[in-house]
Amino acid sequence: MRYDTTWKYSDVNRLISVQVGDFISDSLTWSNSVHMAGLRVSRNFGVRPDLVTYPLLNWSGSAAVPGTVNLFVNGYKTSSQSVNAGPYTLTNIPFINGAGEATVVTTDALGRQVSTTLPFYVSNKLLARGLSDFDFSAGALRRDYGTKSNDYGEGAFSGIYRYGLTNRITGSVHSEASEKLWLAGAGADFTPGQWGTLSLSVSHSQYNSRQNGEQYTSGWSYYGRHWSMNLQHINTSGTYLDLSNDSNDAPSSHSSDQATFSITPAGQTAGTFGLGYFAIRADDGIRTRLANASWSHASAAAPASV
Structure with missing residues (x-):
């Protein structure tokens, strides 16, 4: 064959x-x-x-005096760079997909800080x-x-x-x-x-x-x-x-619907729970429905899924 x-x-x-x-x-x-x-x-x-094909998080701002700009994404420090007075654009922003929160902290030479937090959404689609x-x-x-x-x-x-x-x-x-x-x-x-x-x-x-x-x-x-x-x-x-x-x-389908939902309630401690629903109606009127539930947990010792 x-x-x-x-x-x-x-x-x-x-x-x-x-x-x-x-x-x-x-x-x-x-x-x-x-x-x-x-x-x-x-x-x-x-x-x-090395090429990123989807739009990345982009942050531009303006500094009144020279200083340092630190970027925190979802609570983690991702970049730090020195800037001069005037407009600036942050680079070296990590690859992110989905929703999150970005915080920019500007520190001047006297140690004074200004913090700005904004939500964002990045789609790799x-x-x-x-x-x-x-x-x-x-x-x-x-x-x-x-x-x-x-x-x-x-x-x-x-x-x-x-x-x-x-x-x-x-x-x-x-x-x-x-x-x-x-x-x-x-x-x-x-x-x-x-x-x-x-x-x-x-x-x-x-x-x-x-x-x-x-x-x-x-x-x-x-x-x-x-x-x-x-x-x-x-x-x-x-x-x-x-x-x-x-x-x-x-046979072709006249209509189809699908819905999936997953939740990770406590980081990776409890794993990820998922639900799915799929429905298809063929041209001859026959309907097919399927629902499932899943749980998965990734650990260094032994990944598991059900």
């Missing part, structure tokens, strides 16, 4: 990877991946582990302003993977493109095409202040030149110091299809 045969090249300077052979196309939170054989060109931030991410895949759809070695279907194309419009808004577009299907959609992720990340998208598909459908998605996620939550709703109308439905003849 042959599974995947592929050749891959990565350009470190341009952050681009080229893949020839069998591969799985990339996807967005509101689209699906497909198994294909052909050519894939994509952005690859993984070749630069966004791209920094001016940064782009993409994945373009073209080839033949892979069929019966795991049971047949060389079963390929019709030619197809799948592409996604994301761009950091601002440090608070990231736009995205997605398209798919095959002999019988075409699909186009657009979406956005944005952070409204310190209230997490909102995600919205809309897509339209056409199959056999006469079957049309739409998909609408909305989502919200929040990651705090002691708890986190993620909500997503997907709804389709008409006959909405994509390459994943067209390639394996799987």
Whole structure:
């Protein structure tokens, strides 16, 4: 049994990877991946582990006299630098994701201190302003993977493109095409202040030149110091299809909802408790619901999870 045969090249300077052979196309939170054989060109931030792709906490201020500025994030000192009188910008701010609290303490030559505290929210779902991410895949759809070695279907194309419009808004577009299907959609992720990340998208598909459908998605996620939550709703109308439905003849869902919640009540002492709920309603009206509960604890001796 042959599974995947592929050749891959990565350009470190341009952050681009080229893949020839069998591969799985990339996807967005509101689209699906497909198994294909052909050519894939994509952005690859993984070749630069030092590169931070999302907007970081940025702090600028002004000092009346020369002194020292100390930055505390969530109660921990993260940076200290000497500043001259006038405006300044703090650098070397640590990589953070989620909600927190930043305190800037300015100390002058006489030891007098001025402290300013502000809440913040940083989302790694966004791209920094001016940064782009993409994945373009073209080839033949892979069929019966795991049971047949060389079963390929019709030619197809799948592409996604994301761009950091601002440090608070990231736009995205997605398209798919095959002999019988075409699909186009657009979406956005944005952070409204310190209230997490909102995600919205809309897509339209056409199959056999006469079957049309739409998909609408909305989502919200929040990651705090002691708890986190993620909500997503997907709804389709008409006959909405994509390459994943067209390639394996799987039944499509009319709507789906998912909600996850986790809490770490006492740091890592008591571990992390989680709850999840998932509901899917297929086009034939059949509903599937699933709920789960979990607990995990990470320790140097023996990590555990239930």
